[in-house]
Structures are given as C-alpha cells and as structure tokens.
Amino acid sequence: MSAIAIDRLVVVRGGRPVLDGLSLAIEQGRITGLLGPSGCGKSTLMRSIVGVQRVASGSLEVLGGEAGDPALRRSVGYLTQAPSVYADLTVRENLRYFGRVLDVGDDAVERVIETVDLADAVHSRVDRLSGGQRARVSLAAAMLGEPPLLVLDEPTVGLDPVLRVSLWDGFRRLAEAGTTLLVSSHVMDEADRCDDIVLMRDGAVLAAEPRAQLLERTGCTGVEEAFLKLVGEAAA
C-alpha cells in the first residue's frame, strides 16, 4: 500500500520549474532512499510532502489525506536539512517544547533522547554541541510522538560512521514496526540500507523501484554504479 502518492507534481521557484510533473509512489512500512545530486529537487520534494512547499499543480496524497492537511500534523515527522532547533535552549528544553506542541508526554521525550544517543547531553545548550549532536537533536524532534511517516532530509550528514550505523539500525527497527521512512541522502552508500530507491536528477525521477530490482535491471552491484549508468543512458 502506498503511504505517499504523487501525481504530476509541479513546483516552480523563481520562474523556473524545480519539479516538473513528478509522479511517484512510496510504499508503507519501508525505507525509501531518495538519492540524487545536490540541487536535483530532493528537499523541494520532501517539503512538498510535509506540506510547507508552495505547489503549482499536481496532487499529493499522504497517508490517505492531502499533503499539508491539518489532520496530518501529528502523523508526519519532518527533519529539515539544517538542524531546526533552538540554539539557546538545552536539548531537553527543545524536545519538551516540541513535545508539548505535539501533546506527547515527557516519557516520550526521554525515549527519543535515548534513541538518538544524547542522554549525556540533555542539559547542554544546543549551541554548545557539535554539529553531529545538533543534527541529532533535530532528528529526535522529528521522531517525537512516533509518527507513522518520517520524512528525513539528510539525517546522517556530519555523523561519525558508528553513529550512522546505529541510526540506520534504528530506522530499520521503525520500519519493521510499520513506520514509513523517506530518507534523502547524497551519499550513495547509504542507499544500500534502503528497501526502495528513488533516483532523482534535474527535478525528475530517473528510477523508482526496490533496490534489488534496480540492481538486477541495471546489472550493477551498487546503487551508485546504477545511478551513473542510468544518467549515462538518459544522456545518450
């Protein structure tokens, strides 16, 4: 079943189409990797899905409702590329505030702090944290209240390899419990941890299918190689 169904989505910015008639379906309870070079429209697509992007035309159905519908505001967790938390508050103050907004209890706040491995830093102000820790505070805020859909824009950027592995293990557990995850990355090796792959280039979808199928179809051993091959074919 599709958690997200996008039909001929057009987003225009500065008079130029950033997404030009994009159609795509994202399956429920799976990890979908959204991959492509910087500037290809990944973030714009994610912003459209969470309902903060002004859309020119097309339809965007998310968890059975229209993207941006007020009823979805508890069901969609969104991580922006730059950490969007209050720099002058502590980790716990940030998450408790977002927790109040989402109406989840303090126990839920403590759980996400554990999940992103920030228990040692709860009393630290965010502006005193390292870049990787800051990114995790932001990620924790997106995961508050266990939303059934997580839209994560580059969640592992700037993190050390050990932490990256542990976060991806966490994503896998969430997916097994039924959460749908859409994760963007420009690091292709992370794609090998995804169930489905969406390859984007210049505001269009180059390929969208299960990872295994993509590799088999292109005869490649990794997603990066497949991407380069498809780009080459498209240019030819």
Added chain:
Amino acid sequence: MSPRVTLATGRRVLTQLRRDRRTIALLLAVPSVLLILMRYVFDQDPQVFQRVGAPMVGIFPMVSMFLVTSIAMLRERTTGTLERLMTMPLAKLDILAGYSIGFSLMAAVQATVASAVAFVLLDLTIAGSAWQVVVLAVLNAILGMALGLFMSAFANSEFQAVQFMPAFLLPQILLCGLIADRDTMAEPLQWLSDVLPMTYAYEALHRVAADGQLGRRGALDVLVVIGFAVLALLLGAATLRRRTD
C-alpha cells in the same frame, strides 16, 4: 489554538530570553540609565523631566519589545524552527499569543524597574499612579511586539531588522508629542502623527501623568492602541505562512 501550546510557547520564549543574561541586564538597566540622563541633562529645568518621565517609562517597552521580537522572529524564520512548527499541530495564534504572554511579562518587569527608578530615585511626580503607567507600558509592549513580528517578515537579515527601529520607531518618537507638542509641528506632520500608533500611546500616558486619570479621551487613546495592536497581530499572522517558496 490550545492553551497548552500557547503557554508552552510563552514559556519557551521567556526561557530563551532568560538564557541571554546580558540582554536581560540591558533590557532592565538601559531605560533606567536613560531616565537618569534625562533627569540630569535638564538639571536646571526639572520641569522637562517631570513632563517626559512617565511617557518615557511607558514607551520604552514598546521599543524594546519591537526589537526583541523582530530579531526572535527573524531567527525562527532563518533557522527553520518556524517551518518545523508549521508542520506541527500548532495554530498561528498559539505563536502570537505565546510571544505576547512571554514578552508582556518581560515588559512588566522592565516597566516596574523603570518606574521604581523614576518615581523613587528621581522624584518624578505625576497626578496619576505609577501602576497605571506600568499597565499602559505593558499594553505598549504588546503593540511593539506585534509591530516587530509583522516587520520581521520584511527583513532578510538581522542587519535589516535592527534598522527598522530607527526607520520605523524613531520617527514616531519624534512625532508622538514627547519631543515637541504636536500643536507646534508643521501641519502635515500633525496629520502624519494622527495615524501613527505611538501618538496614542503617548497621549494616554500623558493624560495619566497630567490629569491623574485616563478620562474619556484617554480611554479612547487606549482603545486605539489596542486596535493598532490587534491589526498588527493580524498582519503578523498573515506573514506566518504554512507554505513558502
């Protein structure tokens, strides 16, 4: 809109402000220092301080909260926290009301300290009571906050946001009657001051100071200030967009 979210937002902005000790110190000390300056700059002409003391106490919070809010809101816009909030179950009114609660508390403290300095230390005497001045100061602070919130939408950087103070508030300080009687101004400036919110804030304070009560005219002035604040909040709400480019 929900009281839970509104209160949480008010508490959050107060916590942020509290973290910045130097800003708190400046917010509390600067009005007092300027009142002291005003008192002794006109040392040979003490009537000047007696005339402008109470309006200064009451108008300061408007200027302070305008600046604090425009920077705080600009930060919410540029750091992405506003965008995050817009994806959450929160009404725009929760943000506006939360900011109002947080900053009017701060303004009340600021005006109380300034009043204490003016009335106790500097022997300011007015016909009305100090608490009336403090109440008007809080109202003016809400107006300043609402204006700051609205204006922040037109600033792309903190450099621009701070320039809105001299561009937008300083002319009002000149025109509201504090510096010179409005009757003695060039006529077009009188018309201009008729449509500026600070004029009414000043008039109300002046009435409390001179007559000891608002009276009908003063009550009307207060209503106009409230009207401007509501209008600015509505315009401010319109600048908080769920969807952006």
